[in-house]
Amino acid sequence: MSKDISLAVTDGSGANKLQKTGIALLAFGVLATIIAAFGAGATQPVLFFWLSIGFISAGTLVYAYPYFQHEAGIKNNNIFKNGMTNRGAIAWFTGLVLTGFYIILYWFPQYLEGLIRMCDPLSWLLRNKAADQWFLYGTLYTLAVLVMGFRFIGKYRHNRYQIIRTLSVMFFQLGFAFVLPGLLLMFNEPEFYFSYFWPLKYGYLWPNDINYVISSGGLGYFMIFWGAILTFIATPLLTYKYGKRWYCSWVCGCGGLAETMGDPYRQLSDKSLKAWKIERYTVHGVLVFIIITTIMLWLNSAWEGGLLGTWSGNFSQWYGFFIGSIFSGVIGTGFYPIFGNRVWCRFGCPMAAILGLFQRFKSKFRITTNGGQCISCGNCSTYCEMGIDVRAYAQKGKNIIRASCVGCGVCSAVCPRGVLNLENLRDEK
Amino acid sequence: MKVVIIGNGISGITTARHIRKLSNHEIxxxxxETEHFFSRTALMYIYMGHMKYEHTKPYEDWFWEKNRIDLLFANVAQVQAKQKQLQLEDGRMITFDKLVIATGSTPKTLEWPGLNLKGVQGLYSKQDVDLMEENTKDITDAVIVGGGLIGIEMAEMLRSRNINVHFLIREQYYWNSVLPKEEASLINKHIAAHHIHLYANTQLKEIIGDENGKVKAVITHDGKKIACQFVGLTIGVNPNINFLQNSEIETDRGVLINEYLETNHPDIYAVGDCAQFRHPKNLHPAVEQLWYTGKMQAETLAQNICGDKRAYERGIWFNSAKFLDIEYQTYGFMFNKPLEDEQSFYWEHPKGKIACRINFKAISKAVTGFNFLGMRFRQQTANDWIKNETPLQNVMQELEKGFFDPEFFENHYLAIVEKFNTDYPEMAISVKKKKKFLIW
Known part of the structure; x- marks a missing residue:
């Protein structure tokens, strides 16, 4: 027998021990969070910040570490045998806790006072002002993207596209959606997110927001200019060249959370034809709605309220409530463990709708299929977070050009026969 | 006209779908096996928990009624060719105008003692996976006999549950009957890295059971005893044609067919794993047991049944597989040694998980085939080069055009060329500096 042949038949990864340690740290962090919420966070913010957020992060990192120890490759073992990732009781529990957290965050922030105060030291450091519920939310959100991004990189470390893409969403969340807006506040500039644009951040082209940003002077004008350029010039241009993935799975914060914290749930998206039909109505419906709202707000502003009175204001408030809060937050994120990680992006996001229209009708981006090599196994469709039946195209040897595809590249990664590839066709002369 | 198809695997279903595209025949x-078509290739993923059975169905359940393809969940006991009818196991009779036999395979076994013990099984059907689920509950050690594609899939399945795997292979290296030594030993190392215990040059002699009729060990031909609670038999598959014994349909290993997929009986055809060509072309196997060939045969058959008679033409051979984490794609006829009039160029990445091989005619230098391990390559490109007998030098110059790895992956082109220029200085090519990674 050759010396290349191992005689050892142990798993040898130590995964179980490490993962138990991780769970213990996580449990300790959750406990500390509960204590902090009951008031200890207000009295000893620094201590509880570390006990809570520090231990939760450390626990998750330790739990995810075994991904780096195993042979690099696809690691989807037991996903459909684990209640957490297969809509078991623990998944419903998690979904309800997350949903409840959103409801409290949006409408009853007074109950989060202990946790908000716990974030004061960081808030003062970064923004030179006290924390509020949105700073708490931003902190947790960013940590989730970073910590679960680490896990994602471990899981897909055989695939350089996945590693670089994940580093990108981690960078944009931390830098553009957390640190930079905080620093702007510290320097008494308007809070502005350079990685969000109309129509996802619908306010950025609404008269009220524009007036608020411009009132700060020079930098404000740049912000409006930036937002307008990104919406009207960069969006069509970049989507033409690279598909909507340049935004949805590389930059966007919602996408960033979906790709990192939401990765364990990507297989739960509905792949039926019926779901696709519903998707096309809802996502384009929201887009039409936001365009109408924006136009009305501008008309109303031009006529100084004479045209629609307060009606357009109400309209925009309702949009904010139903779409901005309930759809994108409560359902979009709260229900990760039940409906999958891209419910908002697929059924609701107006930005995804616009990018999708460009991608479908005017883009170089497509998923190409390698000849007749498809074995119809279904890994691609199962792990498509947007619920695209990728296999239906691959088994016919057809390229995939779908409005909803966010270009995450996981179909290509999980394909056991190397059939799928994300490509930007070069300009043919 | 009523077409009846026995078997709802890839061959039977592809035949049905294409007949529907071409005609209004009753189907x-x-x-x-199952009520609906599912992808047999995905069975391993059900066991490993990557997918559920539903996910392996390529068409939603409404598809069949919408396309007027009738499905019947029943077992055919007998074919009465002259009367043009089938008898089902429950006694019902079904008549047909044309019959397609697409019954696939069953796992092959040898006359080993202990074959009937509980815990001994092959892996082919949905039922086999269900049985494996039951047979591997709470076990610690499993033996797999036979180093082919199903064997390594079974090893991966068992490892996903941390079961110790003892993998018995007849050759020195994994799948060395097909893979050249370099590729096979690369896979050997990868198998070891997954903590799978490979027993080279080892054959099964006997399976031993306990007092309850459950397997407890195997004995190899050289007298080694390996304790185990499960034995997977993966030495190959045989056409599933027992039910045709008294049917006047000529069979050998499989149902005998000509190049039009016709049996000796008019209006009766066979397709896929269960069929055997009477006169296979040079180098082609008589029984083609591949997903791809099943699909291609079925498309041809549908044309024939719908009146557009044409011979089955497989085109340039191709196949693919995955050995644990390492993907494998092959184009052209590639055997464990180059053919007599061929030479072979081989490159392997220093980390030993990526490799490519190009075979070519010694005199004309025309390329004849490719093996790729751990790197993806465009089928169309390889296909065209082989078909057009493109000289090796031109292929090397353009090789990068066929790369199908995802963006940002390491670009191996320069390393491959460097090895080529060292091996074949008389054919050396020069290339401009290339991007280190595969990006736009």
Whole structure:
């Protein structure tokens, strides 16, 4: 027998021990969070910040570490045998806790006072002002993207596209959606997110927001200019060249959370034809709605309220409530463990709708299929977070050009026969 | 006209779908395996928990009624060719105008003692996976006999549950009957890295059971005893044609067919794993047991049944597989040694998980085939080069055009060329500096 042949038949990864340690740290962090919420966070913010957020992060990192120890490759073992990732009781529990957290965050922030105060030291450091519920939310959100991004990189470390893409969403969340807006506040500039644009951040082209940003002077004008350029010039241009993935799975914060914290749930998206039909109505419906709202707000502003009175204001408030809060937050994120990680992006996001229209009708981006090599196994469709039946195209040897595809590249990664590839066709002369 | 198809695997279903595309014939598909078509290749992923059975169905359940393809969940006991009818196991009779036999395979076994013990099984059907689920509950050690594609899939399945795997292979290296030594030993190392215990040059002699009729060990031909609670038999598959014994349909290993997929009986055809060509072309196997060939045969058959008679033409051979984490794609006829009039160029990445091989005619230098391990390559490109007998030098110059790895992956082109120029200085090519990674 050759010396290349191992005689050892142990798993040898130590995964179980490490993962138990991780769970213990996580449990300790959750406990500390509960204590902090009951008031200890207000009295000893620094201590509880570390006990809570520090231990939760450390626990998750330790739990995810075994991904780096195993042979690099696809690691989807037991996903459909684990209640957490297969809509078991623990998944419903998690979904309800997350949903409840959103409801409290949006409408009853007074109950989060202990946790908000716990974030004061960081808030003062970064923004030179006290924390509020949105700073708490931003902190947790960013940590989730970073910590679960680490896990994602471990899981897909055989695939350089996945590693670089994940580093990108981690960078944009931390830098553009957390640190930079905080620093702007510290320097008494308007809070502005350079990685969000109309129509996802619908306010950025609404008269009220524009007036608020411009009132700060020079930098404000740049912000409006930036937002307008990104919406009207960069969006069509970049989507033409690279598909909507340049935004949805590389930059966007919602996408960033979906790709990192939401990765364990990507297989739960509905792949039926019926779901696709519903998707096309809802996502384009929201887009039409936001365009109408924006136009009305501008008309109303031009006529100084004479045209629609307060009606357009109400309209925009309702949009904010139903779409901005309930759809994108409560359902979009709260229900990760039940409906999958891209419910908002697929059924609701107006930005995804616009990018999708460009991608479908005017883009170089497509998923190409390698000849007749498809074995119809279904890994691609199962792990498509947007619920695209990728296999239906691959088994016919057809390229995939779908409005909803966010270009995450996981179909290509999980394909056991190397059939799928994300490509930007070069300009043919 | 009523077309009845026995078997709802890839061959039977592809035949049905294409007949529907071409005609208005009445179509009935009979299967005793599952009610709906599923992808057999995905069975391993059900066991490993990557997917559920539903996910392996390529078409939603409404598809069949919408496309007027009738499905019948039943077992065919007998074919009465002259009367043009089938008898089902429950006694019902089904008539047909044309019959397609697409019954696939069953796992092959040898006359080993202990074959009937509980815990001994092959892996082919949905039922086999269900049985494996039951047979591997709470076990610690498993033996797999036979180093082919199903064997390594079974090893991966068992490892996903941390079961110790003892993998018995007849050759020195994994799948060395097909893979050249370099590729096979690369896979050997990868198998070891997954903590799978490979027993090279080892054959099964006997399976031993306990007092309850459950397997407890195997004995190899050289007298080694390996304790185990499960034995997977993966030495190959045989056409599933027992039910045709008294049917006047000529069979050998499989149902005998000509290049039009016709049996000796007019209006009766066979397709896929269960069929055997009477006169296979040079180098082609008589029984083609591949997903791809099943699909291609079925498309040809549908044309024939719908009146556009044409011979089955497989085109340039191709196949693919995955050995644990390492993907494998092959184009052209590639055997474990180059053919007599061929030479072979081989490159392997220093980390030993990526490799490519190009075979070519010694005199004309025309390329004849490719093996790729751990790197993806465009089928169309390889296909065209082989078909057009493109000289090796031109292929090397353009090789990068066929790369199908995802963006940002390491670009191996320069390393491959460097090895080529060292091996074949008389054919050396020069290339401009290339991007280190595969980006736009």
């Amino acid at each position: 009935l598909v009979i299967s005793s």
